[in-house]
Amino acid sequence: MNRDEYQKLVKKMSPKEPKLRNALVAFLTGGLVGFIGEVIVNVLMNSFGLARVDSYAWLAFILILFATFMTAIGKLDNLVAKAKCGLIIPTTGFAHSIQSAALDYKKDGFITGIGANLFKLAGSVILYGIVSAFFLALLKVALYG
Amino acid sequence: MMYLKAFIFAGLVCLISQVVLDNTKVTPGHITSSLTVIGALLSFLGIYDKIVSCFGAGATILISNFGHMLYAGAITGFEECGALGIFTGMLGNTGISLVSVIVFSFVFTLLFKAKD
Incomplete structure (x- = not known):
């Protein structure tokens, strides 16, 4: 085969x-x-x-x-x-996604577990949301004041 | 009537996302991130406000509303206090979501254990 x-x-x-x-x-x-x-x-x-x-x-x-x-x-x-x-x-x-990441990594402790992984899945939404909104807002301000 | 419109709009966006998820190699993370960017873009084009006034909560419960709120917050901030407002205003509208999700998830994580 x-x-x-x-x-x-x-x-x-x-x-x-x-x-x-x-x-x-x-x-x-x-x-x-x-x-x-x-x-x-x-x-x-x-x-x-x-x-x-x-x-x-x-x-x-x-x-x-x-x-x-x-x-x-x-x-x-x-x-x-x-x-x-x-x-x-x-x-x-x-x-x-945030709650389940927090629960899954609870065993790794407060900082390296919950803190480091809270936005493991939702982080990309926040990242690309803020970056796109920022540049679109700049564009809008540059175009229309 | 507004209830029916909210049902159909929210349902359709979820349906389209599901079809994309099932027929391509993208993950849910790709879809939610893209929808957020699309939300910001539609807000920039002045369309998202119309969608919200037409479909009500059917449009505001979606993740694309997050992008819309970020953009709208930045513009409101700029109108109120200039360039600084883009930075300080951006999280104004979404603050309620971000703060509540962080506080609740932390408190519930202390109280509950992961189920497997």
Whole structure:
């Protein structure tokens, strides 16, 4: 058996990702997070008299509290494994990656464990977010003052 | 109506991300980072504000909103106190997310153990 044949065999034997089902589940879970978010925003606006912009900020806070807590008690890992992008793309994924990194490296201590690895996964989002926002802001200021 | 629009927009972005994830070699890290940059870019083009006013929380719960908030914060900062504002204002809007995620994850890490 040469290498190509072997590769083909591996491809045939390895379980196929149910792509259609994954996409549908991601759509439904992601949509559900958006829907629940809109409900929370409306409750905050109507019952607490917050402005819409402030409600969005508190919504992010609530989602992060929910996601970090659920990850800490070990409930969110299974859900993320099932819903995949449906929970990774919303803010819940950002919080989940930070919380799970912190828990995984807790055994290595406060500095070299939690401290060094907290942003292991979420760091790239912060890095590229800030760098792109910075240069786009410079561009905007240079173009329009 | 706003609920339905929030559902569909958030769902569609997740669906597209899932299709990209399943059919290419990229990791979730690539997708979330790209979406953040796309969010900043759409904000720069003045589109993200319209998306938020159209789809509400469906747009603000996504990671792309992080890029939008960073850019919007930098511009607000510049308008208020000049060049220094780009630096001081950038994290103004996202501060609530960053601070809360750091505080909660640290506290919960002290309280709970990793499950395996």
